[in-house]
Amino acid sequence: MTGRTTLFLCVFATVATLTGVRAAIDVKAWLGEEPLTPERILEEMVEYFSQRDPHGIPVLKVPEPIEAPDRVTASQITLWDLKISGHSGLRLEYINVNLTTFTGVVRISVPKINVLGQYEWPGWWSTSAGSANITVTDIQVALNLQLGINTKGLLIVDGLQITLNYEDLILGFEGLAGEHALLVGAADTFFSTIIQPLIVGGIQDKLTKVLNERLEQRLKDKPFPNSISPVDYLVAKVRRDLRESGKDPIFVERKDVNLAWGVSVQLKNINIKGLTTLHRTHEVSAQFIDNALFVTIQIGTQQLKAGADWSISASLMPAVGGHLDVEVESLSVTVMAKQPADIRSPPVLREIDIQLGNLAVRSVGESTMDYLVELMVNLLPNTFRNIIMDKIEPKIHQAIQKQFNGLDIHRIILTKLAERRQAEANASP
Structure with missing residues (x-):
């Protein structure tokens, strides 16, 4: 896949992590019937950017909503029968790559992500369970990259930091016990204690590994000296x-x-x-x-x-x-x-x-x-x-x-x- 398509997939993985979804989603079903050749990717990307307002995930035929029936766990909450919508509004806002210092910034926005499903949340005294309705609005995702050259002369991601900001977080859980209602009432606390650690703690390491694997695969025969940029x-x-x-x-x-x-x-x-x-x-x-x-x-x-x-x-x-x-x-x-x-x-x-x-x-x-x-x-x-x-x-x-x-x-x-x-x-x- 092209670098831009890979970027969109990585962002989708970030959004999926935002909602706590770690279920195995069959991405192959989104590829369509035709082989995913470089020529097809090129034509799909050309068609995507020929729009006046390109948005959504190009190349892949991602359904709206995405259905994830498997049970998944986000912190202490178990969710299932999930339906995720809003990713069709994803936009690549800005990329800045400094080829001298080998640093980069990527910014993506999603107007709204909504997750519907069932949940179960055990507590010290009682368990909360019922339907869940989670909505995050005006999501801004920033990826800060630092590239470097390893001892083999290969280009690598030497540092990656993901920053997530949002305008509003609306949490709707039926059947909440008192202890959980207090936590959900403080939406910012819920975000910082449950959702943000999932993103920062998991996706950064995974994304770094994926990018380095791709770089090694593409540039293994084209090493750089590590003495100059x-x-x-x-x-x-x-x-x-x-x-x-x-x-x-x-x-x-x-x-x-x-x-x-x-x-x-x-x-x-x-x-x-x-x-x-x-x-x-x-x-x-x-x-x-x-x-x-x-x-x-x-x-x-x-x-x-x-x-x-x-x-x-x-x-x-x-x-x-x-x-x-x-x-x-x-x-x-x-x-x-x-x-x-x-x-x-x-x-x-x-x-x-x-x-x-x-x-x-x-x-x-x-x-x-x-x-x-x-x-x-x-x-x-x-x-x-x-x-x-x-x-x-x-x-x-x-x-x-x-x-x-x-x-x-x-x-x-x-x-x-x-x-x-x-x-x-x-x-x-």
């Missing part, structure tokens, strides 16, 4: 790939620019060095808000060097030229992008911000034109580089968004799934 490790891998693929220096094709009054500028033999100094400058984060994924990436380089042969020509004037060497003190780029949860829609580049350090230009040559070009290029860009970048950024933004518009994320994922299935088929004896 996984994000910095991935950036280091990009630097290595740039070196191994011969992209430092990188060579750019010839550029011809036509200016006013018949003046044309030609740049050729353009090369850029220093891309392998790429590094993370600030935090890298991802947030899921209002059914869209927002990603912020902040990266930069150290000193960049570039060189090019230049020539300027104009009508009725002889062509002049030379060679320029440019050094850029630093380059930093902040990219903020949005991907709708309905992945049939393309990503959107929300913002791109480019910051250039000081520039130094040296012209190889001793002619008056060389000195003039060197003076102009050194003076003007350093004086007006922020203004120049403000003018250039919209064009870069437009070019990147044009590439984004051509992306079919839905089709790309389906293709990758088909390739993986084919690879698995080829690998099997």
Whole structure:
């Protein structure tokens, strides 16, 4: 199953624990008749997030209400013949993952959970028994995750904390004995002494175990070093790939620019060095808000060097030229992008911000034109580089968004799934 589907299942387990239900529920009956393939999960999730207000548990066909006839025990209370409703209103409100510190927060809401059934509650002097009607309104569940790297280099859940808040807890028990009536009358006390310990004490350990099993299964062949953060490790891998693929220096094709009054500028033999100094400058984060994924990436380089042969020509004037060497003190780029949860829609580049350090230009040559070009290029860009970048950024933004518009994320994922299935088929004896 996908991570988001697993998350919804874990939340449902939390809600089930809230009501004290630990009966064995046949989840397989909720899967439907078709096999639960990655392709089916993808299509179900796409359909789920195509709604204006996605709610409920996707992929699974969860009935409303859920019937749990088995006898279950919550603290001293035994319940049976239970009918649980309200889970169809479950909503994924917010996810925030900091990929630098490897921490995450997940928030889910459920407008109301109602449990109907029979109960038995033994006491010191008498036993309470009869019908039960439990309603919890405006439930807010927060999961705080801390990820880490174990000694084997595997990504693990190093800490998990669940916080549960609610607006109102309405408890209706027929046939309550006096000693139990006092406890039920103090709903907050009932919550803190009976329900909250069940959630915090049981579901956290169980959920940690399930998530770590899934992580080990998915990433057992992709260990990380435990000396640096996984994000910095991935950036280091990009630097290595740039070196191994011969992209430092990188060579750019010839550029011809036509200016006013018949003046044309030609740049050729353009090369850029220093891309392998790429590094993370600030935090890298991802947030899921209002059914869209927002990603912020902040990266930069150290000193960049570039060189090019230049020539300027104009009508009725002889062509002049030379060679320029440019050094850029630093380059930093902040990219903020949005991907709708309905992945049939393309990503959107929300913002791109480019910051250039000081520039130094040296012209190889001793002619008056060389000195003039060197003076102009050194003076003007350093004086007006922020203004120049403000003018250039919209064009870069437009070019990147044009590439984004051509992306079919839905089709790309389906293709990758088909390739993986084919690879698995080829690998099997």
